[in-house]
Amino acid sequence: MAGLLLWGIFWARGKAADEVCQRVEVTIDNADSTQFVTPLGVIAELAKLGFKVVGKPMWQIDASRIEQALQRSEYLEKAECVKATGGVLMIRASQLVPVLRVFDGDQSYYVNRFGKHMSATASYHADVPVVQGHFTLQYPATRLLPMIEYVEADSLLSSLVTMYTMRDSNNIFITPAIHGHVVNMGDCDNFEAKFRKLKLFYRKVMPAKGWENYDTISVKWNYQVVATRRQKAVKIEMTYDSAYDEPEPDLQTITVAEDRHTLAIDDKKQESSSKKQDSSGKKQDSR
Numbered sequence: 508m509a510g511l512l513l514w515g516i517f518w519a520r521g522k523a524a525d526e527v528c529q530r531v532e533v534t535i536d537n538a539d540s541t542q543f544v545t546p547l548g549v550i551a552e553l554a555k556l557g558f559k560v561v562g563k564p565m566w567q568i569d570a571s572r573i574e575q576a577l578q579r580s581e582y583l584e585k586a587e588c589v590k591a592t593g594g595v596l597m598i599r600a601s602q603l604v605p606v607l608r609v610f611d612g613d614q615s616y617y618v619n620r621f622g623k624h625m626s627a628t629a630s631y632h633a634d635v636p637v638v639q640g641h642f643t644l645q646y647p648a649t650r651l652l653p654m655i656e657y658v659e660a661d662s663l664l665s666s667l668v669t670m671y672t673m674r675d676s677n678n679i680f681i682t683p684a685i686h687g688h689v690v691n692m693g694d695c696d697n698f699e700a701k702f703r704k705l706k707l708f709y710r711k712v713m714p715a716k717g718w719e720n721y722d723t724i725s726v727k728w729n730y731q732v733v734a735t736r737r738q739k740a741v742k743i744e745m746t747y748d749s750a751y752d753e754p755e756p757d758l759q760t761i762t763v764a765e766d767r768h769t770l771a772i773d774d775k776k777q778e779s780s781s782k783k784q785d786s787s788g789k790k791q792d793s794r
Contacts, residue, residue, distance in 0.1 A: 526565045529594035536601045543631040544582050544602035552580060565590050573598070581625045605633040607655070609648050611641050622649045640673030651679065654698040664702060678727070687719045687737075693727025701726040708732050 531553070533546035553560065556576045560568050570588040577586035577600060585601040603625050605617035615627040617635070636655050642648045651671060658664040670682040672689075679692045692701055704726045712734070713720075725733040 526592075526594045528560045528563050528565055528568060528596050531560060531596045531598060533598045533600065536599065537604065538602070541631075541633060542602065544600065548582075549577070549598060549600055552577065552582075560596055565594060565596075568596060570596075581623070584619060584621075584623070605635050606652065607648055608633065608635050608637050609642065610637065610639045618648045620649070620652070622647045636671065637669075638671045638673065640671075642673070646676055650676075650695055654679075654692070654695050657698060657702070661702075663706070685718060688722050688724055691723060691725040691727050693725070697729070700729075704732050708734070 531550055533549045535542065535544055535546065535549075538544075553573070558573055558576070560573075568590060570590055573588040573596075574586050577583055577588070577598070580586075582603055583600050584603050587599045589597045589599075591597050603617070603619050603623060605625065606620050607618045608627065609616055609618060617625045617627055617633060619625070636659070638648055638651060638655075640648075651673070655671065658668050667683050667685070668681050669684050672680040672682065674680065677694050679695065681690045681692060683690060690705060692698065705724065708724060708726075720737060721734045722737045723735040725735070
């Protein structure tokens, strides 16, 4: 009996080895209303990559090589390939899911959560946040993703922010729906605190000073906001050194300092500084 069973196994294997590929069946896992990868498209991609499988003996088809080749396609996030009975080659694929669209000069591409790029074409459009700038392997566009996801999760911020621009890793700007100014977020760190300061500025300062009064609002420095006037005689340049950061003050004490075109955060420290200056002046007079 055992010999008969063993013979049956070898016979089945031999028959399977003689099978030829009759057809390719493709399933797209995440096909929905924004589908841009189709089963026919995957089959065409196979042919383009040099895999002519129909009519070929099944034992000569390398399923793992097909998987690896398809996963390198810019349109797919994942692909699985299995040889089934009856001469069927089954492919299960997931199309790329964009989370950002990047404009870099005259080029435009989508980026998924893992940083994979897909060229933007006129035949497909995804409603995702737009980022302008040049990104590298050392500083990919996905570095902005935590901040962008924070904005998307906040109903007020998501309706406010229309675009992101990265001039360099320390100067990331957002373009708000409120016309007339941009916001310099600095780098991607501590963005929650930066957006809290921005909301407070919009709530307390802009209604009083006018929505057209400033062309740039910077929240890049810890615990202060720098608002640059649209009409200004001298452009004020400020440098930032994290070593000079102060303990975070009560945000309710923020007031506008007209003479410096900035926000003075801690009145007590200003008062202390003034006393030091007065004391210093008295010493000089006594000399």
